[in-house]
Structures are given as C-alpha cells and as structure tokens.
Amino acid sequence: MxxxxxxxxxxxxxxxxxxxxxxxxxxxxxxxxxxxxxxxxxxxxxxxxxxxxxxxxxxxxxxxxxxxxxxxxxxxxxxxxxxxxxxxxxxxxxxxxxxxxxxxxxxxxxxxxxxxxxxxxxxxxxxxxxxxxxxxxxEGKYNFKVIKQTVFFPDLPDAFDGFKITQISDVHSGSFDNAEKINYAIDLINEQDTDMILFTGDIVNTHATEMHPWLETFNRIKGYKYGKFAVLGNHDYGEYVTWPTQALKNENFEGIKSLYGQIGFDLLLNEHRYVEKDGSKIALVGVENWGNNFKQAGDLNKASQQVNQDDFKILMSHDPSHWEYEIKEHPKNFHLTFSGHTHGMQFGIEIPGYFKWSLAEYIYKQWAGLYENQGRYVYVNRGFGFHAYPGRVGIMPEITVIELKKGKNVT
Structure with missing residues (x-):
C-alpha cells in the first residue's frame, strides 16, 4: 500500500x-x-x-x-x-x-x-x-441518437421478414437530472414503428429507489404488439455497495426486479418466451447477467433448455463478453444477441459507417454496434444513460432499431 x-x-x-x-x-x-x-x-x-x-x-x-x-x-x-x-x-x-x-x-x-x-x-x-x-x-449525455440496422438471416421464418425491434439498455436512472430530456428520449422511442421492445439491463446504478421518480416517465413507453421484454444488468444486483445486512441487499434486489414489471416489461430470468406471428414463431431467450469480470448469474443452458435446435433464436444478455466466451460458439445457434453494458466508455470518436474508436475496444472485443461470427450476430447498444462520468463525448446515448430480413447479409 x-x-x-x-x-x-x-x-x-x-x-x-x-x-x-x-x-x-x-x-x-x-x-x-x-x-x-x-x-x-x-x-x-x-x-x-x-x-x-x-x-x-x-x-x-x-x-x-x-x-x-x-x-x-x-x-x-x-x-x-x-x-x-x-x-x-x-x-x-x-x-x-x-x-x-x-x-x-x-x-x-x-x-x-x-x-x-x-x-x-x-x-x-x-x-x-x-x-x-x-x-x-x-449536452452530450442527453444527445440521444436513433441507430437503425438491418440484419439478414437465410433461415428467418417468412412471417418475421421485416420484423422490427427497438432496444434500449443501461438506463442508470439514478444519474438523471433533467426530466425534459428524458421525456424527449421516451418520445423518440415511441416514434419508432417497431413490433417489439427489448431492455437489456441496468435500470439503476444500485438502489431500487433511484427509479421511483422516473416510473411515470418510463410508463409512457407505448405498448408493443409482440411485447416488452427485459433482462438484468450487472448494476441491478446491488453488488457495488456495502450493505448493512444481506436481508437489505436481498430486499433491494427484489425491488429492482419489480421495477421492470412496474414499467410494463416482462423480465426474463434465465428463461424464454415464444413470439408467434401468422402461424410462425421465434424464441426469445433472456439470461441474467454474465460477465467475464462481473457477476455470472446467467445460465444459458437453463434459459434455452426447452428451446428447439431449429428454432430461430433471439437472445438478450447484458454483457457482450458473454457472446464472446459462450454464445457465439454455442451448439444451439443463437442467431441474434442483444447486449449493452459497455456504454462505449461514454468517450470516443465515431463517424457512422466509417470509423469508431473508444478505450472500450481494449476491454471488449464487441463494444458498440453490430458484430458477426459465422452467421451469428451480436448488437451492442451504446447505452441510454450514463454512469460515473456525468457526460458523453463522441459516443452518444442510443435507441436502437433492428430490422430482421430474410436472405443473405450483403457485405
């Protein structure tokens, strides 16, 4: 020392x-x-x-x-x-x-x-x-950007050709200090013409009470025909503070899990749902947090135990390192994974379509945007909120819109 x-x-x-x-x-x-x-x-x-x-x-x-x-x-x-x-x-x-x-x-x-x-x-x-x-x-921390991406899959069920998904991640509600800007972001979410919305974790920094002033605001997120789903992030477990008793930590964790339901999201805890459309279905799998250097509560095998091998599968996993270490080579073939967690370090340089750099790339192989491995994809959302540093430079807060298309991806 x-x-x-x-x-x-x-x-x-x-x-x-x-x-x-x-x-x-x-x-x-x-x-x-x-x-x-x-x-x-x-x-x-x-x-x-x-x-x-x-x-x-x-x-x-x-x-x-x-x-x-x-x-x-x-x-x-x-x-x-x-x-x-x-x-x-x-x-x-x-x-x-x-x-x-x-x-x-x-x-x-x-x-x-x-x-x-x-x-x-x-x-x-x-x-x-x-x-x-x-x-x-x-300015930067509330400079919300809608980023749209189309991903092609040859085995996508015909009924889901053109299916659109909104993703948000890393809300960190305890950091907010401007209700007008957050309401503007909710309006941006609602303006997107999509079929389903996914929330990939970190609703708070630590305490469930951080979200209480924002429940009414996030309840303004509209209903979606094919559902609103969520998974937990590493901050949702209350791991980064010292608790007087384990009972208080457990109580806070239960409170955080209930927050997702209070804003209309179905929280998937190492489980899955089937989404049906015009007689076809896709599997939506959600795991708890799994991080290389963070809490590993995610159980991919448990979550997908009753999912068929030939089902088209979408996975929600907060930390993209999970995709790198387990998902991309998993025998069940998870077609598309939605992640967040990195925030792009909230600091970097990005020229959409041409160049992006952040210190995050020295920590995570997948840190912002779309990545592919043998026809399997992960999309890493840059985060809705902010944490630690109360700002964003170059890597702006993101609302993602992913469109699924049938066919081969054009490179």
Missing part, C-alpha cells in the same frame, strides 16, 4: 510539474502563476478529500459524479501536456548528449531551452478534451 501511494504521488507530482512548466513558458505575470499554483493545490486537495470520503454503503451519488467530472476536467488536459513536454525533454536530453560528446559544447549550452511553441501546442491540444468533456456534461 505504501509503495502504491508513493508511486501515485510521484505520477501526480510529475503531471503537475509539467503542466506548470507549460503555463510558466507562456504566462509571465507572477500573480497569474501564483494563482495557478493555489488553484491547482486546492483542486488536488479537494479531489483527494472527496475520494477518501467515498461512502461504500451509498455508492454513486450526484456528488461522486461531480468529483469524477472535476478529476477528468483537471487531469486529462494536464496528462496531454505532460506527454508532449516529456517527449520534448527526451529530445532535449538526446540533443544534449550529441552536443556534449560530438561537438564538445560547454555544459551551459548542452541542453537546448524549452521551446515556447511546444508549450503552445501542448496547451492547444489539451484544450480539445477539456472543451469536449464540458460539452459532454452539458
């Missing part, structure tokens, strides 16, 4: 030192530099104090999200400055060796001076994530 604390302290001191160097290169008035030092010390002390006061029995709150936002706003730009100036110092150090050993330069002239231009570039680049994070907090 002592070594870890010292290591972290050294890293933060290094970051602060380089950030100060950048400002010192560009700002000459002493009072501004002194003000910068005092503000930096105050913010660092505030962040350290806030993290040490985190209440494990309460979990995420508006205050903890504010603290996370402050930490990102303060240190992401400073880290960028540090990387650039550290790179310049490596270059300066190399130049000093060349000057000394090859040109016999005097010690006073060995090390080139720090260039003002490099500091200007560093601060300019640091302004990009700073402004982006601010945008994400005030």
């Amino acid at each position: 002592g070594f870890r604390f010292i290591f972290i302290a050294v890293i933060f001191l290094l970051i602060e030192a380089y950030a100060y160097q950048a400002f010192k290169t560009l700002i000459k008035p002493r009072w501004l530099l002194v003000s910068y030092i005092f503000v930096s010390i105050f913010l660092f002390a505030y962040l350290v104090y806030s993290f040490t006061q985190f209440d494990r029995s309460e979990g995420q709150t508006r205050h903890t999200m504010f603290v996370m936002a402050m930490m990102l706003l303060v240190y992401v730009p400073k880290i960028i400055v540090t990387i650039i100036l550290l790179g310049e110092d490596i270059f300066r150090l190399g130049a000093s060796f060349v000057n000394y050993f090859m040109y016999n330069a005097p010690r006073s002239e060995m090390m080139p001076n720090r260039r003002k231009f490099i500091s200007q570039v560093a601060l300019g680049l640091a302004a990009v994530p700073f402004l982006s994070l601010i945008y994400g907090i005030f």
